[in-house]
Amino acid sequence: MAASTRLISRLTLVTGGGSGIGRAVCQRFASEGASVVVADISPDSASETLEKLQTDHRGQGHMAAEVDVASKESVKRLITNVQSLYFQPPSVCVNAAGITQDDFLLNMDEDQFDRVIQINLKGSFLVTQAVAQALVACGAPKGSVITVGSIVGKVGNIGQANYAASKAGVEGLTRSAAKELSRFGIRCNCVLPGFISTPMTDKVPEKVINKMMSLVPLGRMGEPAEVADVCAFLASDDSRYITGASLEVTGGLFIG
Numbered sequence: 001m002a003a004s005t006r007l008i009s010r011l012t013l014v015t016g017g018g019s020g021i022g023r024a025v026c027q028r029f030a031s032e033g034a035s036v037v038v039a040d041i042s043p044d045s046a047s048e049t050l051e052k053l054q055t056d057h058r059g060q061g062h063m064a065a066e067v068d069v070a071s072k073e074s075v076k077r078l079i080t081n082v083q084s085l086y087f088q089p090p091s092v093c094v095n096a097a098g099i100t101q102d103d104f105l106l107n108m109d110e111d112q113f114d115r116v117i118q119i120n121l122k123g124s125f126l127v128t129q130a131v132a133q134a135l136v137a138c139g140a141p142k143g144s145v146i147t148v149g150s151i152v153g154k155v156g157n158i159g160q161a162n163y164a165a166s167k168a169g170v171e172g173l174t175r176s177a178a179k180e181l182s183r184f185g186i187r188c189n190c191v192l193p194g195f196i197s198t199p200m201t202d203k204v205p206e207k208v209i210n211k212m213m214s215l216v217p218l219g220r221m222g223e224p225a226e227v228a229d230v231c232a233f234l235a236s237d238d239s240r241y242i243t244g245a246s247l248e249v250t251g252g253l254f255i256g
């Protein structure tokens with residue numbers, strides 16, 4: 001693949017950057033010339049990602065940061081630190097932090113429900129809000145916020161009432177943000193991955209994976225890099241007329 005330079009001199013923030021899809025997004029953004037803030041609740045994973053990032057372009061500088069996206073204070077601290085180090089807020093933000101806590105609805109604890117909503121949905125709200133507030137406050141001409149939903153948010157999934165609810169919420173949040181923020185030049189879009197091979201899906205029993213694979217028209221799980229490619233498109237000006245969209249990256253799973 002020819003090296004692309006679509007993100008040169010863009011400051012980008014990727015939550016959940018320490019693993020899986022978030023890590024692949026950091027790598028793709030860095031390879032396209034962006035400076036990347038790798039943010040994760042695990043500082044060790046964030047540093048591990050940081051070590052893998054290319055810095056082939058002049059002015060490119062990456063950093064790793066610890067953040068708990070479910071905490072408003074932690075998110076505020078992150079944005080303040082980024083602004084004091086780079087003298088600008090990130091103009092691209094990918095909300096890839098997320099968790100699962102699967103259980104059948106009949107057994108699910110209130111805590112399991114709350115935790116997944118707190119991180120996946122409220123976390124996406126807090127980060128999107130903080131980045132948008134910073135961009136508007138400094139009069140930035142444009143921004144691109146990308147949320148990570150899931151195909152499960154559309155179709156539901158056995159054992160994932162909490163997760164599916166959180167991801168359906170992320171889509172609604174993204175469309176509302178798109179409507180409110182377009183007048184500030186900020187586009188907001190959601191990617192909906194299907195089954196992507198990451199530490200998150202490593203936990204899924206093989207029996208379930210095999211059953212899912214039989215439903216994927218393209219006949220295999222996706223790679224994190226394949227979701228990252230779509231995020232790079234949505235981050236770049238190639239998608240300048242796209243906002244409020246949800247893009248499925250599923251190999252055709254559940255197209256109907």
Ligand SMILES: NC(=O)c1ccc[n+]([C@@H]2O[C@H](COP(=O)([O-])OP(=O)(O)OC[C@H]3O[C@@H](n4cnc5c(N)ncnc54)[C@H](O)[C@@H]3O)[C@@H](O)[C@H]2O)c1
Pocket residue numbers: 015016017018019020021022039040041042045067068069070095096097098099119120123148149150151192193194195196197198199200201
């Ligand atoms: N893997 C899939 O098949 C798949 C499918 C659909 C959607 N997704 C979504 O993609 C995103 C990334 O998933 P993944 O598969 O790469 O998972 P992953 O477990 O590999 O990575 C998630 C990362 O989020 C971080 N994180 C967790 N809680 C956090 C918090 N409170 N604050 C900051 N960081 C936190 C983790 O430390 C981890 O590094 C998630 O939102 C997930 O729901 C994944």
